[in-house]
Amino acid sequence: MVRVFGSSAVPLTHQDIEVASLDSCLKLKEVKPEVIINCAAYHKTDECEDNPEKTFAVNTIGAFNVAKVASEIGALNVYISTDYVFDGKKEGPYYEDDQPNPINIYGVSKFAGEVVTKNYSGRYYIARVSSLFGVAGASGKGGNFVETMITKSSEVDKLKVVNDIVMSPTFTLDAAKKIKALVEMNATNGIYHLANEGACTWYDFACTIFEILDIDVEVEPISSKEFPSKAKRPENSSLASKNKLENRSWKEALEEYLQLKGHLK
Template structure:
């Protein structure tokens, strides 16, 4: 299958390109310089020139705090840009996978969020990503919306790399212990997408690594794996704190855990447990000599 990836130089995009190539697909990775999704005419020209069978739409405005004061910028990329991709996909008859987020929910539920729960985004980022979901549904006939959470991978900066660095630099480190979610390894998410696109089982999916933890618990696991696999010396004394102690421009959801109902109903293999994903990510860091 010929697969075009938007945002191919991003954290998820790079692993999508690699994993899909390894799976035997013909992959066209488009960076922003090659495909600016906010340019409707360029979007149409590039996608019509390649005529892909499927588009994995990874390009996004993901600066959650910056979006609160850059409303136009967030909606331009996540809503208008996604509309351009959806229209272009429909024009060439391509399937479209839109990568969305747990931020479409308000984060206040005491249960994991199912695909069919009502959305209620509380941030500009969440609202703009949900607007993108609507664009996909409105303008494309063959679509998958894949919501994920707490994503990390080898490429770019992320929470795991930041904690490993701070753990070696700081004497004391406070990490939020009242936000719960499911850390998701980009490789595992990309492998699920490989499963998904070969089917006609369209719709909304929640795809994160299985299990859940708080940011504090995640950091404890990161330090343990870093010590064992990378041989790092953690100098920081890790302490739990509350969200209220670190106010941010965009409110953080207390509950980001996603229920994988659609994965089960459609007979797909679920993503591995987050601890397993973290172990393999740290091993990948070791193999690439990243400390």
């Protein structure tokens, strides 16, 4: 986000702002922002099941605090949300007007975060992304799926990857550019799905990474039941959009990512 917005962006980290505290969020006023992009989240989906208080404190109360401050200073409030607001039972991709029905605590807290963003901000965008990969990597999760697959392929002869969960990979650079475009075109308040075009399983995603990089490793498709986890995950959380923003396929985006990271010469 900071790379795309350039010198007009004031990057604030967790050390600068604790979103769960309204007092701390008041510091946002000091930078007099025209736009606040709230990327803060507690997103370790399995941990969230055991820590609902922290999950709601960051993802929901945090969204409420930021929305209140944004509204007081007349700033546009952009809340980054997730495909996990959906239950995954739909056939085909989810659009902005599909009804959320989250099936894990993380998803519930993010959906509630969307509701407070909508009802307490003056101007707002809810920007839903999914299965992020980006040059910076997720600080909380450590890297991203693409890097994990590349590293693992040099450590083992055979990889097992889940093939019964469908999602839409999102290149962070593309999502950030779309947010910038929404801001610049002064788009109306609302929900925007910002995933790259198309959908795949984690197995398909892994195979495509290895195909592009010409990495020879055996990949075995497995069921998510082989990796039991605390939180339920939607079987299909692919996103598509009714917005008119330019979108490219996740494969094209992946190629650019691999080039930027120096994996593809």
